[in-house]
Amino acid sequence: MNYTMVKTLILKDWYLQRWAILASLVGTMATLGIIASGGNVAFLLGLILLIMVIISIGAQLSVSTIVAERKEQTLPFVMSLPISYWEYTTSKIWGNLIIFLVPWLTMVVGSVALLLYVPKAHGLIPYTCIMATEILMTTCLILATAVITESQGWTVATIMVGNLAVNGIGYAVAHIPGIARGMWGSKIAWSPAASVVLLAEITMTTLLLGVAFFVQSRKKDFL
Amino acid sequence: MNNLSVHFEGVSKVYPHFTLDNISLELPTGTIMGLIGANGAGKSTTIRILMGLVHQDQGRVHVLGREMPQQQAAAKLDIGFVSEDMRLYGTATLAWHLKFVRSIYPQWDQPYAETLLRRFDLKPEQKIKGLSHGQRVKAALLLSLARRPRLLVLDEPTTGLDPVARQEVLGELMAVLADEDRTILFSSHNTLDVEQISDQITFIDRGRIIASDDKEIFLDRWRRLRLVLSPEAELPRLPGIVEVSGSGHLPVLVTNNFEPALLSACSDAGATVQAVDPMTLEEIFVANVHSRREKQIV
Numbered sequence A: 001m002n003y004t005m006v007k008t009l010i011l012k013d014w015y016l017q018r019w020a021i022l023a024s025l026v027g028t029m030a031t032l033g034i035i036a037s038g039g040n041v042a043f044l045l046g047l048i049l050l051i052m053v054i055i056s057i058g059a060q061l062s063v064s065t066i067v068a069e070r071k072e073q074t075l076p077f078v079m080s081l082p083i084s085y086w087e088y089t090t091s092k093i094w095g096n097l098i099i100f101l102v103p104w105l106t107m108v109v110g111s112v113a114l115l116l117y118v119p120k121a122h123g124l125i126p127y128t129c130i131m132a133t134e135i136l137m138t139t140c141l142i143l144a145t146a147v148i149t150e151s152q153g154w155t156v157a158t159i160m161v162g163n164l165a166v167n168g169i170g171y172a173v174a175h176i177p178g179i180a181r182g183m184w185g186s187k188i189a190w191s192p193a194a195s196v197v198l199l200a201e202i203t204m205t206t207l208l209l210g211v212a213f214f215v216q217s218r219k220k221d222f223l
Numbered sequence B: 001m002n003n004l005s006v007h008f009e010g011v012s013k014v015y016p017h018f019t020l021d022n023i024s025l026e027l028p029t030g031t032i033m034g035l036i037g038a039n040g041a042g043k044s045t046t047i048r049i050l051m052g053l054v055h056q057d058q059g060r061v062h063v064l065g066r067e068m069p070q071q072q073a074a075a076k077l078d079i080g081f082v083s084e085d086m087r088l089y090g091t092a093t094l095a096w097h098l099k100f101v102r103s104i105y106p107q108w109d110q111p112y113a114e115t116l117l118r119r120f121d122l123k124p125e126q127k128i129k130g131l132s133h134g135q136r137v138k139a140a141l142l143l144s145l146a147r148r149p150r151l152l153v154l155d156e157p158t159t160g161l162d163p164v165a166r167q168e169v170l171g172e173l174m175a176v177l178a179d180e181d182r183t184i185l186f187s188s189h190n191t192l193d194v195e196q197i198s199d200q201i202t203f204i205d206r207g208r209i210i211a212s213d214d215k216e217i218f219l220d221r222w223r224r225l226r227l228v229l230s231p232e233a234e235l236p237r238l239p240g241i242v243e244v245s246g247s248g249h250l251p252v253l254v255t256n257n258f259e260p261a262l263l264s265a266c267s268d269a270g271a272t273v274q275a276v277d278p279m280t281l282e283e284i285f286v287a288n289v290h291s292r293r294e295k296q297i298v
Helices: A003-016 A018-036 A040-071 A075-079 A085-117 A119-149 A152-174 A177-183 A192-218 B043-050 B072-076 B094-102 B110-119 B133-145 B163-176 B191-197 B215-221 B260-268 B281-297
Strands: B004-014 B019-028 B032-036 B058-063 B066-068 B079-083 B151-155 B183-188 B200-205 B208-214 B223-229 B241-247 B250-255 B271-278
Touching: A003 A018, A003 A040, A003 A085, A003 B094, A018 A040, A018 A085, A040 A075, A040 A085, A040 A119, A040 A152, A075 A085, A085 A119, A085 A192, A119 A152, A119 A177, A119 A192, A152 A177, A177 A192, B004 B043, B004 B183, B019 B043, B019 B183, B019 B208, B032 B043, B032 B191, B043 B058, B043 B151, B043 B183, B066 B072, B072 B079, B079 B133, B094 B110, B094 B133, B110 B133, B110 B163, B133 B163, B151 B163, B163 B183, B163 B191, B183 B191, B191 B281, B200 B215, B200 B281, B208 B215, B208 B281, B215 B281, B223 B260, B241 B281, B260 B271
Parallel strands: B032 B183, B032 B200, B079 B151, B151 B183
Antiparallel strands: B004 B019, B004 B058, B058 B066, B200 B208, B223 B250, B223 B271, B241 B250
């Protein structure tokens, strides 16, 4: 593995996506600001916006750095460079993850800081961590689909399914008794149920990335 | 093997509706090979296999002494590749592309890159999306040439170019040929372009190589003979005739193995040779394809 080339390709995507990264940071900060402004309506509105912004960033990254590379025919240029397809795949997966982690970590740190600031909302922290990981998992699902299929149709379909899944899983998790009990309390209560859900999400995220690498390693045609 | 830049041995690739069938090809270092074929003949598939971007189902491929596709990353360090379907990043400037490619290739030749910028009349600060098709092709060619590759692979680079841009691109390629260690594989369905710069020609049709030889040998051996037969005479059976056309007493023969003895054989058989015409590469290619396809049908 030529790590120098992988790094060069990641920096290339970082440069080409610099405005999207900046916009995502501004969007994340703005929605955190809405949440922090106080009031139930602002809290709910801000939360919905925050989830939308973060999912959109992950989806936009996959579409513009992977699907568009084939659609806009820049893939032959990249593949003419001294890299193997394995290095290309590695750069795409790690590059997208690193870029995504910038707004995602901003969201996680900002949300947890806001919740810690309000003593009576401490109970929401486990649920927030679960939902943040769920968004990361959805982004990895979109990323894996984009890397494997390089198809706009499949990627857009996965974005839609992922969006619906975040809402559905969010609702379902909020109704798991072990999690629901401590959600509205003033103490951080890490129940076994919350730990199991979080672990399942992390496992699934790892599995999705593993599948993407595995499928790519078996591909025979790259153009 | 050491003096071969490209070596294909029995390479096959099967798709649902197309098969690249048992391709064997040798490209000695320092030669310029023109790969000629109709659209869909298998030129791009051959080149993609050469670049390691498509894995062959059978056979072995060596490029610059590296086994493909396993050692493609090392091989591509010495390959310049430009294809008709290759695009640069529209939102980035040419200057960014130059800096990006320069950071990858230690052998990057900056003075040569600047010479090419002037020769192609390209502005580094211009965004790629603002360039015309001709300028984009020139930009891609510049990025390939300035890395000083040992092997230059060009897949239909002149397609869609206006005559002026085409001549500029071909002119620069001819200048590059001055370097005797540089090997070039140039694919096109435009035989005129290939004829200008190549010294070896390979014809490919329906996934098979149908002929491969020195350009001069093709041009020397292929001739069109216009005969006049007397009313009672029949067209003689002559060796090396691949195509017969024309009317009954004014046949036109195409041979792929012209020798002066053929003229004597015609006279001996009672036919008058009215004209012996040299053929262009395009005519040779078309005649070659037709004769092979007819043999396949028979």
